[in-house]
Amino acid sequence: MAELFTGSVAVVGLGYIGLPTAVMLATRGIDVTGVDIDPRIVHAVAQGEAPFAEPDLAAALRGAVASKMLHTSATVPHADAYIIAVPTPFNADHTADLSYVRTAAEQVAEQLRGGEIVVLESTSPPGTTEQVSRWIADRRPDLHLPHDEGLADVHVAHCPERVLPGRIMVEMVTNDRVVGGITPTSAERAAAIYRVFCQGEICLTDASSAEMAKLVENAYRDVNIAFANELSYISDELGLDVWEVIRLANRHPRVDILNPGPGVGGHCIAADPWFIVGASPDSAKLIRTAREINDSKPNYVAQQAIEKCARFREPTIACLGLTFKANVDDIRESPALQVVELIAKALPDVEILLADPFVTEVPDTLQGYERVRMERCRDAIAAADIVIELVDHDQFRSLSRSLLAGKVVYDTRGLWR
Numbered sequence: 001m002a003e004l005f006t007g008s009v010a011v012v013g014l015g016y017i018g019l020p021t022a023v024m025l026a027t028r029g030i031d032v033t034g035v036d037i038d039p040r041i042v043h044a045v046a047q048g049e050a051p052f053a054e055p056d057l058a059a060a061l062r063g064a065v066a067s068k069m070l071h072t073s074a075t076v077p078h079a080d081a082y083i084i085a086v087p088t089p090f091n092a093d094h095t096a097d098l099s100y101v102r103t104a105a106e107q108v109a110e111q112l113r114g115g116e117i118v119v120l121e122s123t124s125p126p127g128t129t130e131q132v133s134r135w136i137a138d139r140r141p142d143l144h145l146p147h148d149e150g151l152a153d154v155h156v157a158h159c160p161e162r163v164l165p166g167r168i169m170v171e172m173v174t175n176d177r178v179v180g181g182i183t184p185t186s187a188e189r190a191a192a193i194y195r196v197f198c199q200g201e202i203c204l205t206d207a208s209s210a211e212m213a214k215l216v217e218n219a220y221r222d223v224n225i226a227f228a229n230e231l232s233y234i235s236d237e238l239g240l241d242v243w244e245v246i247r248l249a250n251r252h253p254r255v256d257i258l259n260p261g262p263g264v265g266g267h268c269i270a271a272d273p274w275f276i277v278g279a280s281p282d283s284a285k286l287i288r289t290a291r292e293i294n295d296s297k298p299n300y301v302a303q304q305a306i307e308k309c310a311r312f313r314e315p316t317i318a319c320l321g322l323t324f325k326a327n328v329d330d331i332r333e334s335p336a337l338q339v340v341e342l343i344a345k346a347l348p349d350v351e352i353l354l355a356d357p358f359v360t361e362v363p364d365t366l367q368g369y370e371r372v373r374m375e376r377c378r379d380a381i382a383a384a385d386i387v388i389e390l391v392d393h394d395q396f397r398s399l400s401r402s403l404l405a406g407k408v409v410y411d412t413r414g415l416w417r
Ligand code: SAJ
Pocket: 123, 161, 162, 163, 164, 165, 217, 218, 221, 225, 258, 259, 260, 261, 262, 263, 264, 265, 266, 267, 268, 269, 324, 325, 326, 335
């Protein structure tokens, strides 16, 4: 029988991954402490309030807090297992910024007594988990860590998160997990934690393979989206409808092209492939080019929109969608937001009406632009000469086409074709 974890867990970082993971464990009877450096997050979670929107998270969180299985803390307590789920942004030169991981590892190190398992969930370049083990060892020369030969006192493993925002609570249960240990024992000890809630297969491997597999998953998707975006450039140049071209090509049994759009956003797909480029700059040519293609798209879309404005003396533009993808409230690294900002900067006199069912206020990056404001979707369209469709939210998909009659429509997601 595979081992099942029954001890206490401290989850360091209560973001999009840490909080749902903490809730998953707590609702299955594990004693969990959620730790975050942001006092607003600690306070909200302690009250059972989710700091961000994610289907089914709020109810599960309330249950976990009410049952007293989920506690919060601003500092790392002692626990039998630690899950580190902090951000790993990239630096200007595209290398990974591991400062949050390091701080978390050092805080964990202070609490260790021997016998614990430390799991890194944050997406990281190959070698990071071993580095975590070294950082802990530096702080705790009294303990034996698994990167060194011999019997380890504390185990260290990597279990990359791979859930899709918008489906986190479902995918956390149903997706297979990759667990890479610095030693096989570390992997087995970490796997025991995920067996508590994961119904998918748990694949054991070494830490660096697990790190790389995660990066490869997101690079794979990025390259495929870049292929679609490149097709949109080529189709525009040749006067073809890219959506029609893709629809037809996808009728082949072994072809499945993704959707072009205004660019690739979020904190994962737009970032993780750079870690591969950083680790292997000479060989990662396709991965680098894909990143460049996807990163070039917001500027292209903005220029196309600006050209469409030229035929009006005082145009009003409606921009539909601000989030980084459909049906989420997350505007981090949103290409839609970039497009709006580029247009606002280039055309300061043009009225820009923003509509997004998941965003209530003009985002910070657009605050300085006087002629940019939020509107209800129908009012924005009614007042607009030009309608730019930027995010494929369900609400936009189901809009009556008659609302668009007489408008210049720029549908970057192929929603209304
Ligand atoms: N996008 C397109 N065209 C498409 C698909 C997506 O332009 O055909 C755009 C989206 O609009 C968005 C971006 O790409 O701006 C990324 O969206 P996504 O839904 O593809 O992925 P994320 O970033 O929400 O989540 C990804 C997932 N990775 C994979 O599917 C391989 C998820 O499973 C990971 O857990 C997550 O990254 C992560 O945290 O790493």
